[in-house]
Amino acid sequence: MKKTILVTGAAVRIGREIALTFAKDGWNIIIHCNSSTEKAEALAKEIEENFESSAKVVQANLDKDDHVERMIDEVKSCFGSLDAIVNNASSFYPTPIGELTLKDWDQLIGSNLKGPLFLINGLIDLLKESKGVIINMTDMNVGRGLAKFSIYTAAKGGLLAATKVLARELAPDIRVNAVAPGAILEPPGSSWSEEVKNKILSAIPLGRLGTEKDIAGTVKFLVDSEYITGQAINVDGGRSLL
Numbered sequence: 697m698k699k700t701i702l703v704t705g706a707a708v709r710i711g712r713e714i715a716l717t718f719a720k721d722g723w724n725i726i727i728h729c730n731s732s733t734e735k736a737e738a739l740a741k742e743i744e745e746n747f748e749s750s751a752k753v754v755q756a757n758l759d760k761d762d763h764v765e766r767m768i769d770e771v772k773s774c775f776g777s778l779d780a781i782v783n784n785a786s787s788f789y790p791t792p793i794g795e796l797t798l799k800d801w802d803q804l805i806g807s808n809l810k811g812p813l814f815l816i817n818g819l820i821d822l823l824k825e826s827k828g829v830i831i832n833m834t835d836m837n838v839g840r841g842l843a844k845f846s847i848y849t850a851a852k853g854g855l856l857a858a859t860k861v862l863a864r865e866l867a868p869d870i871r872v873n874a875v876a877p878g879a880i881l882e883p884p885g886s887s888w889s890e891e892v893k894n895k896i897l898s899a900i901p902l903g904r905l906g907t908e909k910d911i912a913g914t915v916k917f918l919v920d921s922e923y924i925t926g927q928a929i930n931v932d933g934g935r936s937l938l
């Protein structure tokens with residue numbers, strides 16, 4: 697039987713590459729999106745036309761509890777089974793201290809911590825049946841702190857902690873790991889100046905930004921690695937060494 701993977705935030709950028717990587721291997725793909733529904737539908741079409749796999753789209757704003765509940769029901773009925781979840785969706789923006797708002801808290805915690813945890817919670821029976829795998833996308837900056845991003849970094853730190861807790865709690869049936877990217881893509885809707893880009897590059901021992909493929913390849917490696925659980929792999933060109 698074909699395996700099925702749910703990738704959140706899969707319409708664009710890194711999530712899209714993860715979805716394509718598994719589609720190439722013949723997995724059925726559940727593409728989650730929030731606002732990028734047209735891009736998600738186009739990706740589903742591309743997958744079904746080019747690979748031996750089926751793709752379905754589910755839409756939900758992970759900040760909203762009722763959306764998450766509806767999404768869980770929809771995911772259950774997509775293919776009737778689930779072998780892997782990649783919690784990739786994320787909102788990312790600065791929240792300097794002195795300017796924090798409860799709206800920022802709800803948005804950044806919703807997509808980066810609460811949503812992923814409640815998705816796992818609602819889909820756990822399917823994952824137990826398949827002896828599935830969970831991959832949580834965190835951030836290399838959790839280990840070092842990213843100034844002006846206290847809520848985002850705390851949310852990703854919480855997701856890293858949940859990764860370790862669940863790896864123990866769900867073993868031996870389900871493996872739970874994290875991928876922690878470094879500088880891969882410019883934040884959506886913004887671009888780095890040459891000066892900022894050069895500063896970032898000078899802090900990366902491997903001397904280049906990462907690519908979507910670098911991340912998708914690591915997700916695939918962790919899904920396939922049957923003796924790895926509770927780990928977080930920094931995919932950051934060595935940036936976390938400095």
Ligand SMILES: NC(=O)c1ccc[n+]([C@@H]2O[C@H](COP(=O)([O-])OP(=O)(O)OC[C@H]3O[C@@H](n4cnc5c(N)ncnc54)[C@H](OP(=O)(O)O)[C@@H]3O)[C@@H](O)[C@H]2O)c1
Pocket residue numbers: 704705706707708709710711728729730731732733756757758759783784785786787788806807833834835836876877878879880881882884
């Ligand atoms: N890019 C990097 O350099 C980098 C660095 C460190 C960590 N990471 C992590 O790697 C993962 C992928 O990065 P990325 O840059 O490709 O992500 P991204 O483009 O910033 O976000 C991926 C998707 O998340 C979805 N999303 C945001 N808020 C949401 C919400 N409230 N509910 C549901 N979906 C929501 C959006 O879906 P829609 O477009 O459908 O609205 C978006 O397309 C993220 O977890 C990110 O934190 C990335």
